[in-house]
Amino acid sequence: MKLTLHIWRQKNASSAGKMVRYETDASEHMSFLEMLDVLNERLIAQGEEPVAFDHDCREGICGSCGFVINGVAHGPLPSTTVCQLHMRHFKDGDELYLEPWRAAAFPVIKDLVVDRSAFDRIIAAGGYISVSTGSAVDANALPVRKKDSDMAMDAAQCIGCGACVAACPNASASLFMSAKISHLGLLPQGQPERMERALNMVAAANEELFGSCTNIGECEAVCPKGIRLEFIARMNRDFLKASWTFRADRVEGD
Amino acid sequence: MKLDARIPSGPIEKKWEKCRFEMKLVNPANKRKFSVIVVGTGLAGGSAAATMGELGYNVKAFCFQDSPRRAHSIAAQGGINAAKNYQNDGDSIYRLFYDTVKGGDFRAREANVYRLAEISVNIIDQCVAQGVPFAREYGGLLANRSFGGAQVSRTFYARGQTGQQLLLGCYQALERQVQSGRVTMYPRHEMLELILIDGKARGIVTRNLVTGQIESHIADAVVLATGGYGNVFYLSTNAKGSNATAIWRAHRKGALFANPCFTQIHPTCIPVSGDYQSKLTLMSESLRNDGRIWVPQQKGDKRKPSQIPEGERDYYLERRYPSFGNLVPRDVASRAAKGACDEGRGVGETGLGVYLDFGDAIRRLGKGVVAERYGNLFEMYERITGEDPYSVPMRIFPAIHYTMGGLWVDYRLQSTIPGLFVIGEANFSDHGANRLGASALMQGLADGYFVLPYTIGDYLASTKLDKVDASHADARAAQNEANAQVKKLLGVQGKRTVDSFHREMGKMMWDECGMSRNAKGLEKAIGHIAALEQEFWKDVKVIGAGEELNQSLEKAGRLADFFELAQLMCRDALERQESCGGHFREEYQTPEGEAMRDDDDFCYAAAWEYKGPGKKHELHKESLSFEYVHLAQRSYK
Ligand SMILES: Cc1cc2nc3c(=O)[nH]c(=O)nc-3n(C[C@H](O)[C@H](O)[C@H](O)COP(=O)(O)OP(=O)(O)OC[C@H]3O[C@@H](n4cnc5c(N)ncnc54)[C@H](O)[C@@H]3O)c2cc1C
Ligand code: SF4
Ligand code: FES
Numbered sequence: 001m002k003l004t005l006h007i008w009r010q011k012n013a014s015s016a017g018k019m020v021r022y023e024t025d026a027s028e029h030m031s032f033l034e035m036l037d038v039l040n041e042r043l044i045a046q047g048e049e050p051v052a053f054d055h056d057c058r059e060g061i062c063g064s065c066g067f068v069i070n071g072v073a074h075g076p077l078p079s080t081t082v083c084q085l086h087m088r089h090f091k092d093g094d095e096l097y098l099e100p101w102r103a104a105a106f107p108v109i110k111d112l113v114v115d116r117s118a119f120d121r122i123i124a125a126g127g128y129i130s131v132s133t134g135s136a137v138d139a140n141a142l143p144v145r146k147k148d149s150d151m152a153m154d155a156a157q158c159i160g161c162g163a164c165v166a167a168c169p170n171a172s173a174s175l176f177m178s179a180k181i182s183h184l185g186l187l188p189q190g191q192p193e194r195m196e197r198a199l200n201m202v203a204a205a206n207e208e209l210f211g212s213c214t215n216i217g218e219c220e221a222v223c224p225k226g227i228r229l230e231f232i233a234r235m236n237r238d239f240l241k242a243s244w245t246f247r248a249d250r251v252e253g254d
Numbered sequence: 255m256k257l258d259a260r261i262p263s264g265p266i267e268k269k270w271e272k273c274r275f276e277m278k279l280v281n282p283a284n285k286r287k288f289s290v291i292v293v294g295t296g297l298a299g300g301s302a303a304a305t306m307g308e309l310g311y312n313v314k315a316f317c318f319q320d321s322p323r324r325a326h327s328i329a330a331q332g333g334i335n336a337a338k339n340y341q342n343d344g345d346s347i348y349r350l351f352y353d354t355v356k357g358g359d360f361r362a363r364e365a366n367v368y369r370l371a372e373i374s375v376n377i378i379d380q381c382v383a384q385g386v387p388f389a390r391e392y393g394g395l396l397a398n399r400s401f402g403g404a405q406v407s408r409t410f411y412a413r414g415q416t417g418q419q420l421l422l423g424c425y426q427a428l429e430r431q432v433q434s435g436r437v438t439m440y441p442r443h444e445m446l447e448l449i450l451i452d453g454k455a456r457g458i459v460t461r462n463l464v465t466g467q468i469e470s471h472i473a474d475a476v477v478l479a480t481g482g483y484g485n486v487f488y489l490s491t492n493a494k495g496s497n498a499t500a501i502w503r504a505h506r507k508g509a510l511f512a513n514p515c516f517t518q519i520h521p522t523c524i525p526v527s528g529d530y531q532s533k534l535t536l537m538s539e540s541l542r543n544d545g546r547i548w549v550p551q552q553k554g555d556k557r558k559p560s561q562i563p564e565g566e567r568d569y570y571l572e573r574r575y576p577s578f579g580n581l582v583p584r585d586v587a588s589r590a591a592k593g594a595c596d597e598g599r600g601v602g603e604t605g606l607g608v609y610l611d612f613g614d615a616i617r618r619l620g621k622g623v624v625a626e627r628y629g630n631l632f633e634m635y636e637r638i639t640g641e642d643p644y645s646v647p648m649r650i651f652p653a654i655h656y657t658m659g660g661l662w663v664d665y666r667l668q669s670t671i672p673g674l675f676v677i678g679e680a681n682f683s684d685h686g687a688n689r690l691g692a693s694a695l696m697q698g699l700a701d702g703y704f705v706l707p708y709t710i711g712d713y714l715a716s717t718k719l720d721k722v723d724a725s726h727a728d729a730r731a732a733q734n735e736a737n738a739q740v741k742k743l744l745g746v747q748g749k750r751t752v753d754s755f756h757r758e759m760g761k762m763m764w765d766e767c768g769m770s771r772n773a774k775g776l777e778k779a780i781g782h783i784a785a786l787e788q789e790f791w792k793d794v795k796v797i798g799a800g801e802e803l804n805q806s807l808e809k810a811g812r813l814a815d816f817f818e819l820a821q822l823m824c825r826d827a828l829e830r831q832e833s834c835g836g837h838f839r840e841e842y843q844t845p846e847g848e849a850m851r852d853d854d855d856f857c858y859a860a861a862w863e864y865k866g867p868g869k870k871h872e873l874h875k876e877s878l879s880f881e882y883v884h885l886a887q888r889s890y891k
Binding site: 136139140142150152183187 | 301304305308319320321322323324325326328329338340376378379380381382383384385387388389390391392393394395396412413415418419422425426427429430432433439441464493494495527528530531532533535637638639640703704707749751753754795797798802803805806
């Protein structure tokens with residue numbers, strides 16, 4: 001099939017970018033990234049710079065890949081990262097616009113590559129259970145209701161790709177954060193730090209340049225891992241409860 | 255050079271305890287005075303960096319992805335083994351030890367394997383405490399399944415995403431230490447050289463992948479946790495960025511490389527669809543429980559599978575191995591598939607595939623049951639191929655999956671360079687000539703959480719380390735080497751792309767040093783690869799500059815090292831004149847076509863020493879003795 005691509009080309013963080021038009025051929029069996037590989041091989045042969053994009057596993061699990069295709073983060077197929085999207089979902093003559101995630105908190109590094117390190121900083125602020133190596137009790141000492149464990153797993157599937165932020169008109173990181181807060185908050189092991197976790201992660205997100213959530217739901221629509229809005233509701237409950245009732249331990253003379 | 259594995263004396267179940275007792279401890283107040291570099295943040299490196307941070311060391315951790323959470327470990331599907339015996343089905347530490355030594359076809363070190371089995375139980379405790387949502391039963395306790403032909407249910411899993419959940423647990427522990435200031439994380443940094451000062455590993459040279467800046471980092475010890483080298487074959491199930499540069503550069507500086515030819519091939523992957531193919535996708539082995547594998551009896555039969563009558567199909571595994579049938583081990587199933595395709599009976603457009611047919615299972619069990627068991631795998635298959643496995647048989651083909659070889663390490667995970675430790679898939683330690691399913695995750699976490707943090711303490715406490723910094727002449731020399739390599743790659747200005755070279759070499763390796771090998775083919779491959787390497791240095795075309803994000807340059811540097819490693823792999827395969835585990839030499843097989851091990855001459859780990867550019871490697875042997883698990887031949891008839 002013949003395709004016309006318009007791809008965002010930007011040399012580095014400090015230079016201005018622009019859309020550049022390319023004509024290319026593709027087979028329906030190729031993955032979307034393989035279609036770009038083929039384009040890049042041709043660009044190199046012509047002495048032009050290949051298009052930079054992040055990718056690693058190409059199996060929809062590492063969360064490296066991701067850009068916007070015709071206005072939709074990760075492209076047209078629901079629950080699918082761009083590395084798992086195949087060309088059979090497109091047709092001869094299609095015209096495609098490829099752009100990086102657009103969000104103040106995710107500055108563009110080059111072409112379709114953005115800096116998502118803000119996500120790591122949010123996790124560092126509290127997205128964990130504090131248990132140092134060697135201090136754990138026997139794994140079966142604490143039974144967990146299957147229902148809770150299953151729902152924790154649903155939330156834990158987030159791959160940290162950032163599509164939710166890119167799709168949100170406010171560029172909010174709520175879906176991403178709520179996935180971690182729900183995952184850990186649903187498990188008994190996560191209870192002792194539940195309140196601090198919600199407060200600290202939300203505070204960290206506010207320090208980055210993410211917007212706030214106004215319940216639009218674009219995030220859920222593009223999330224490749226089926227993370228649900230319901231988790232944002234859980235996060236909000238934890239956050240509200242923590243803001244009203246939680247006092248950080250301040251022990252005199254400590 | 256004398257290889258000393260430093261295995262503690264005494265009965266096997268007491269060795270690790272004895273070793274821990276004998277090791278020197280670093281005074282808690284002194285720990286923060288020591289700095290350690292960890293390269294790689296997969297299960298092995300992430301767990302090691304987090305744990306050393308918790309202990310109070312000053313840790314610098316590096317990865318080439320944009321976040322430590324994206325290491326290749328994230329892609330592991332099936333599960334992680336542990337000798338918990340929660341199912342009361344007769345499992346024990348000793349049984350896991352026994353299965354692993356035997357599964358490795360008697361080419362692993364007994365003492366290491368025993369320690370691995372011993373620690374396996376602590377790993378599960380640690381991960382559950384971190385919030386890893388392993389599958390559970392209705393009573394709220396942990397569920398298990400049997401995996402990879404084991405007779406006991408000892409595999410813990412989190413849906414089909416066990417690696418993801420374990421890695422996220424480890425990543426979160428790591429980020430906690432980043433927050434506390436004890437770990438400094440350097441994402442998008444690639445290690446290009448090892449810095450040796452007074453014969454000890456004292457630092458690394460990295461390239462910042464965003465700015466292109468090449469800089470030196472100095473520490474008191476260096477840990478490599480950079481994963482496997484399966485991408486030497488170009489097409490593999492590994493992530494695209496997985497590479498051998500870190501271990502290869504350390505090898506060139508003196509770390510011996512052990513058993514490079516021991517690679518594992520997984521039988522059930524989705525076949526290649528065209529020459530643009532960029533990687534291969536694994537389909538869980540569990541599919542072989544109900545799917546039947548076949549090819550047409552006739553060569554070049556291009557009919558649709560539904561038009562080939564039952565009598566004209568060859569269910570070759572059931573025919574050749576009546577008692578194991580479709581469930582023969584990975585290496586046997588893989589070789590048989592290749593054999594069928596070599597005879598011209600392969601299926602699909604390329605002829606490189608065999609059918610995995612669920613028709614009978616659907617008739618016997620109903621579509622509902624099949625969907626319940628394999629629904630998500632069928633979906634994944636359809637997503638990639640566009641074919642519906644409920645109505646058309648799946649097509650599968652073997653693919654490179656894991657590398658058992660790696661840098662040689664002693665019992666304490668230290669390489670032949672003092673102060674250089676190697677953990678996870680990057681070392682050669684525990685799997686011998688073949689790895690059992692669900693054991694790589696176990697090894698990575700055992701090394702990182704529970705072994706290295708102790709053994710490195712002993713090294714730091716008992717070694718005199720001078721104060722040095724990046725201005726040291728040896729550090730500057732290493733940095734110059736890295737700079738020179740980048741300049742050289744950019745300077746060639748030839749006509750061929752990096753990928754075109756990599757594909758050509760990968761194909762050669764797959765044909766001659768893949769599923770089955772012979773002396774003639776291996777010799778041919780060595781010559782061909784050396785010639786291709788020369789052409790690469792004359793004709794590669796890398797666009798762009800060094801001082802920016804340059805993905806072609808990254809790929810070129812990795813390929814340059816793969817060229818050298820590939821030749822060593824062939825040398826090693828040539829030298830090992832026996833068949834064992836994943837290494838099948840056509841000259842050494844029984845009349846029925848089964849692998850023939852030679853314990854009299856080859857019961858050793860082959861550790862290769864680099865002698866300089868263009869010079870032949872020298873072979874050193876660590877002989878292996880089996881005091882607990884007695885040498886025996888495998889059989890699946
Ligand atoms: C598809 C698939 C499924 C699997 N399923 C299972 C399973 O079910 N059970 C099981 O036990 N095993 C499984 N395995 C094997 C297992 O996943 C790996 O062996 C294991 O995760 C390796 O972990 P690691 O920590 O050693 O390395 P990796 O996870 O590969 O991490 C390597 C790290 O090193 C970094 N790095 C590499 N080179 C450099 C460099 N030059 N400079 C800086 N950083 C560098 C990377 O950024 C990364 O952080 C599977 C493997 C594959 C491919
Ligand atoms: S919530 Fe979904 S879209 Fe957002 S980072 Fe996680 S996986 Fe990606
Ligand atoms: S490349 Fe890993 S999720 Fe797409």
